[in-house]
Amino acid sequence: MKEFFKVTDLDKVLEYASSFPQAGTEKVSLFECIGRVLAVDIYSDADLPGFARSTMDGYAVRASSTFGASEGNPAYVNVKGAIAMGETPSFSIGPGEAAKISTGGMLPDGTDSVAMIEHVGQIDDMTIEVYKSVAPGQHIIHADEDFRKGEKILGSGSKLRAQETGLLAAFGIDSVEVYKKPVVGIISTGDEIIPVSEEPGPGKIRDINTYTLSALVKQNGGDPVVYGIIKDDFQLLLETCTTACKNSNMVIISGGSSVGTRDFTIDVLNSIPDTKVLVHGIPISPGKPTILARSGNMSVWGLPGHVVSAMVVFEVVVKPFIKNVCGLSPETGNIPELSAVLSRNVPSAHGRIDFIRVRLVEKEDTLYAEPVLGKSGLINTMIKADGLIKVDENTEGLDKGGMVSVMPLS
């Protein structure tokens, strides 16, 4: 029997992720920063909102002027004026007085709350009756209630979502230091692989991995650079790998499905200066023949040639490395997995982790994970799949009806 290779447990492989540095930082405008990863901590330079604001349309009052008020026994209050939006009130309010105010208006001195317009009746131009007592602080936001001056408002390593861009806007920050998108070189190998534009003769297959891997890199915050299809030739692969290593923050080689090429990739990696193979084989299925090397301070991957295997390895192994190079702190940006009920038994082998493609189906308010049947060489199984479930190495399978965690395939 042929000796395969000495595998490295998935956990151990993932531990390497944090040993690769980020790709540097750059400043981007607030309109461009959505989805990017903050490279600095950000502190507030002022209180937010900076002044006490009404959160309702109504009348700014001293709460004590309304205590005990009810429909049957309203509080009568003199209207001293109206607050214009965006302006500082020119007058202050005493007991038994009120100022008309809109949502977002600045409270005048002497007031501590707002009586909602729905709880107020107008007697004449100067007088209102309040039907419901208000509590101090009710229907207002204090000057420093959202954020206080000097507070850390966002931390380095956090992903900028819509609300974070809004927060930066609130503090007048119109450009922000983020981690650079890592440049990821993509290389397809194999004598059987032809470009998408060509008509495949017998035995040939069009290049799929360049497209799926580029798309996955983009979706995960990287910037794919395509090096095309390299034939199973040591010298060609060495030259392309060397160039890719010089110009990237990560390199992904896929293919090497032939026995010869698998050795090429290892040999090529060993021939590039300052490069060391760290992992050759991971006990996962699909994806066992995965290679991880360190070249300088970046990671170089050898992924299986089959599209499904390459995609699964990307999802479960490469992704945490890209996240780290993108600067994402380990806690952020992790979509929690979905809980679903397994719709059929899934057999599995001891000693390896199986990743099973599943479709998510909702029936009568219950979410089911239906294993997608079909060989792992078939791309149709990935088209049908909404996610992956993991079957641990210490089990011989999962039972129908049990709860499983589903990693979504976005």
Add this chain to the structure above:
Amino acid sequence: MKEFFKVTDLDKVLEYASSFPQAGTEKVSLFECIGRVLAVDIYSDADLPGFARSTMDGYAVRASSTFGASEGNPAYVNVKGAIAMGETPSFSIGPGEAAKISTGGMLPDGTDSVAMIEHVGQIDDMTIEVYKSVAPGQHIIHADEDFRKGEKILGSGSKLRAQETGLLAAFGIDSVEVYKKPVVGIISTGDEIIPVSEEPGPGKIRDINTYTLSALVKQNGGDPVVYGIIKDDFQLLLETCTTACKNSNMVIISGGSSVGTRDFTIDVLNSIPDTKVLVHGIPISPGKPTILARSGNMSVWGLPGHVVSAMVVFEVVVKPFIKNVCGLSPETGNIPELSAVLSRNVPSAHGRIDFIRVRLVEKEDTLYAEPVLGKSGLINTMIKADGLIKVDENTEGLDKGGMVSVMPLS
């Protein structure tokens, strides 16, 4: 008491979504199509893979040549040659014969299966022994097993993920007809709103909604176009809205927090030719004063000025409309909600749907939804939130410990 407005139930509002047309279609290259929505059905023009392929490294055989083989009683088979990757085998295989083959190699005529290299011993250059019988079809993919010629491989309205780009590549489709990204005009209103670049005096607040809404539009497949901040002035708002309506596939106006502006927005919409207000008020919290109008064949929104209210309304009301205009079929692109255990009681009022911001926390393998405390005017509550939960109009709240569905805020 002031009459507020006649509200429209959320379900009814969402029914309008499908009544607005898509933004047209365009052709994009395969490298640019990730995340876009397919505008045509796609049929295969050939079988995939197009030839019978090995899925393992080993020996292509007639399965019958190995029947009964075991470690103790191996089958002896003559090796007739080796299959080069990407080439048509020049010979055929008969009973008791084999050809060396790599993963992805083309099966020679006369074979129906592959004996894995791990189950084979080499006797000499011409002879192997097979230690395990293989079944017909084992370790191979048939010529039409992935897709058959003439089959519908992708449907109009589906979102192109990594695997769909790979499938298009497999069929040689290097550019594809997708729905155009809808242009969404963004208008911020309010006398209290100042540009991000300015220092806010008392009573003023920087423009947040332009950034959060632009980001949400982008994340959901639209192309935001910013019209800036419009003061509370009928004529100015009318002019800007008219321009935006001419040049967009959807318009979102936020603000109108003052009583005056709320009426402006309605009046402005009623003054634009071929425009009709469909909805003025939805019994949801936050977000009650939401406006929806139809202008020509597009939707125009009046969202609340408070950032949290505007974001929640976007998530629960506007998003389904954007998805429809993007061409997404209603079944696709819906991330299933996450199930979590509610960590505390949530009170709620009868007769309206409450959307509560929650943080997701995993403790001992259980996912908890922790309501984020704080007024809905505070952006910090959205920064802390990972998702929203819905409290129905027919309940007075949710109990601690119950299961809730969480809509993730990406």
